[in-house]
Amino acid sequence: MDEQPASFAERRFRGLLATQVAVLALLYAAAGLLRHLTYRSTGFDLGIFDQAVWQLGRLEAPASSLKGLPSLFGDHFSPVLVALAPLGACECGPAPLIVAQALLVAASVVPVVLFARPRLGSGGALLLGVAYGLFCGIQSAVVFDIHEVAFAPLLIASAALFADRQQWRRALLCVLALLLVKESLAFLVLAFAAWFGLQRRPREALVCLFAGALWYASVTRQVIPHFADGKPFSYWSYDQFGRTPGEALRNAVLHPLQTARVFVTPAEKARTLAVLFGSLAFLPLLSIDIVLAAPLLAERMLSSNPKYWTLQDHYSLTIAPVMAIGAARALPFVVGVLGARWQASRGWRLKPLACAAIAAIAVVSCAAFALGDLARPGSYAVPEARSGAAAALALVPPAASVAATNHLVPHLSQRETVVLFGPRLPRVQYVVAQTGDPDPAALFPYETLAAQRAALRRLRGPYRLVRSDGGVQLWQRRPTR
Numbered sequence: 001m002d003e004q005p006a007s008f009a010e011r012r013f014r015g016l017l018a019t020q021v022a023v024l025a026l027l028y029a030a031a032g033l034l035r036h037l038t039y040r041s042t043g044f045d046l047g048i049f050d051q052a053v054w055q056l057g058r059l060e061a062p063a064s065s066l067k068g069l070p071s072l073f074g075d076h077f078s079p080v081l082v083a084l085a086p087l088g089a090c091e092c093g094p095a096p097l098i099v100a101q102a103l104l105v106a107a108s109v110v111p112v113v114l115f116a117r118p119r120l121g122s123g124g125a126l127l128l129g130v131a132y133g134l135f136c137g138i139q140s141a142v143v144f145d146i147h148e149v150a151f152a153p154l155l156i157a158s159a160a161l162f163a164d165r166q167q168w169r170r171a172l173l174c175v176l177a178l179l180l181v182k183e184s185l186a187f188l189v190l191a192f193a194a195w196f197g198l199q200r201r202p203r204e205a206l207v208c209l210f211a212g213a214l215w216y217a218s219v220t221r222q223v224i225p226h227f228a229d230g231k232p233f234s235y236w237s238y239d240q241f242g243r244t245p246g247e248a249l250r251n252a253v254l255h256p257l258q259t260a261r262v263f264v265t266p267a268e269k270a271r272t273l274a275v276l277f278g279s280l281a282f283l284p285l286l287s288i289d290i291v292l293a294a295p296l297l298a299e300r301m302l303s304s305n306p307k308y309w310t311l312q313d314h315y316s317l318t319i320a321p322v323m324a325i326g327a328a329r330a331l332p333f334v335v336g337v338l339g340a341r342w343q344a345s346r347g348w349r350l351k352p353l354a355c356a357a358i359a360a361i362a363v364v365s366c367a368a369f370a371l372g373d374l375a376r377p378g379s380y381a382v383p384e385a386r387s388g389a390a391a392a393l394a395l396v397p398p399a400a401s402v403a404a405t406n407h408l409v410p411h412l413s414q415r416e417t418v419v420l421f422g423p424r425l426p427r428v429q430y431v432v433a434q435t436g437d438p439d440p441a442a443l444f445p446y447e448t449l450a451a452q453r454a455a456l457r458r459l460r461g462p463y464r465l466v467r468s469d470g471g472v473q474l475w476q477r478r479p480t481r
Contacts, residue, residue: 013122017113020126021106024133028102028142031371034379035143036094036410039386042441043409043420046145048072050094050413053081057088065417066409074228076235077219078148080180094146094410101150105142108153108321109133111161116328118164120355125328127355132324134362136275136369137316143370145410147314151181157321159192160289163199172196172204179215183224184235186216187295188318194291216245237303252302263301269309273297276316276323279365281358284326286333292322311369327358385437388470392432395467395474401428405452406444408432408472420445423455431459431475435468 035041043066052062052072062072062081069075087096109129116125132138141147155174162171175192178185189212196205220233240262242248252259264270277284284290296319300308308315335351366372373379382389386407393411396402401417403425412418412432419426421433422445433456434442438449446452456473459465463475 009122013117013126016126017110017129020113020129020133021109024109025102025106027371027374028105028138029099031139031143031374032098032102032146033095034373036098038380038382039389039407039411040383041094041145041410042406042444043404043413043418044406044444045147046094046097047409047413047418049081049146049148050088050097050410051415051418053084053088053097054091054414055088056082056085057090063416065419066413069228069231071227074224074226074231076148077183077224077227078181080151081148083151088414091414093414097146101146102142104150105138105153105317106133108157111154111157112321112324112328115157115161115164115325119328119332120351124331124352124355127352127359128324128328130359131280131327131355131362132320134366134371135316135320135323136279136311136365137320139366139369139371140312141314141317143373144313147317148182149185149314149317152178152185152318153321155181156188156292156318157325160321160325163196163201168201168204172207175204175208176211179211183216183219184299185318186212186219187299188212188292189215191292191295195288198288198291237305237308240304241302259302263298266309268306269301272309272311273301275311276319279358279361280323280327281354283330283334284323286330287326289322289326289329293319293326296322331355383437385439385442385471386434388467388472389434391469392467392472392474396430396432400430402430402432403428404431405433405437405442407434407437407439407442421452421455422446425455427477429477431456431463431473433473433475434471435473436471 036046048064048066049072051066052064055062061070063070064072064075067075072081073079084097084100087100090096109132112132113125113129116128119125120128138153141150155177159171159174162168162174175189178189189208193205193208193212196202196208224233225231236243238248241251241259264273284293300315303309307313331351331354335354338350367375389408389411393408396412399415402412402415403419403421404412405421409418409420417428419428421431425431433452435453435456436449437443443449443452446455456475459475463477465473466476467474
């Protein structure tokens with residue numbers, strides 16, 4: 001008789017967790033597909049990954065005509081993309097990739113909730129799962145095309161869960177698997193060395209230390225240049241600290257005041273940090289898991305690239321599970337300090353109340369972030385400046401080489417040659433371009449609408465205008481005599 005209620009409670013918990021994951025996956029997929037189908041997705045990055053996965057599905061090297069590389073692994077080394085090859089083989093466009101990303105990110109809720117359950121109880125853990133699933137960094141990531149780092153949250157949260165259960169070998173394997181996601185995650189693996197050390201696991205700490213350092217050095221100096229036909233690794237934006245990671249680290253440590261100043265200025269950095277930590281009541285700051293957040297934040301806030309400083313795009317996706325795990329670990333400590341006095345004076349239980357408040361903040365925040373678009377009627381309409389896109393794209397033959405503006409590239413990316421319409425236009429059979437969209441993403445790489453229109457006028461002669469309607473022009477190259 002005693003086992004039946006416990007069994008029923010367990011089944012109810014699992015059912016609620018499965019429902020939570022399913023709902024989040026549906027929301028993520030709907031938001032991502034909505035953005036793509038209304039011509040708001042971009043060639044950089046959805047078109048890039050779709051073309052690479054399409055070629056992997058054909059058992060070919062993931063060449064990128066958009067990047068001008070014989071293999072996308074010459075840009076970032078992400079062998080985990082091979083796991084998506086079956087989706088490219090079906091040749092259904094980017095939609096399967098968008099759904100796959102939604103499922104991967106939603107699945108990371110499971111280890112987060114299971115980690116939190118012994119500390120917060122079943123109800124509190126599920127509420128934290130809501131807060132994590134609606135975290136601003138996740139919302140921004142799931143609608144901004146697709147990226148290889150979609151694999152990272154599940155691995156990070158699983159590593160924390162396995163370590164919490166004293167399953168150290170599984171935890172280590174999850175950490176080392178991060179190296180296959182993206183070369184920059186080697187710094188997170190180095191942070192895991194300190195994380196394991198704080199939990200008195202020297203063997204795992206040493207493995208992470210050597211694996212992370214050796215992997216990053218070998219991949220950036222040898223593997224990526226090999227796949228890029230000898231071109232050096234180009235993603236280094238920390239010249240104010242040094243020209244190499246070792247030099248930059250040394251200067252950052254020797255000049256802590258300057259490093260701290262760069263970390264929080266300009267003000268946009270401070271705002272981003274406040275939202276990231278404030279959405280979880282600053283609890284992660286009280287957890288040992290903050291050592292995992294350090295390299296993820298340093299990579300962004302110490303960079304000279306302003307895109308890294310914002311809450312937009314996919315740059316906060318990897319830190320999301322770290323923040324949630326940290327909040328789950330720290331909340332019982334805070335309740336232990338404040339709970340007795342609170343309960344005596346108010347008669348309320350502080351732990352579930354805190355979890356409910358954090359979840360409520362996450363739900364309300366949807367109005368300001370990406371998932372809020374699902375409740376806005378205007379999000380379901382194709383922008384007027386792109387209303388002619390579908391008709392123009394339908395006239396482009398499936399195997400033809402084509403140049404297109406940024407919002408149109410993802411609808412043409414499953415072919416050998418698709419390039420971004422820009423100043424250096426190669427010889428292609430078709431050009432399909434927006435003509436009156438002032439959105440910076442639509443203009444890229446041009447900075448002004450006038451410059452883009454001037455480039456379109458220069459097509460006259462070698463190309464003939466086939467169609468011009470709904471803000472989109474289609475040009476076909478004239479046959480050579």
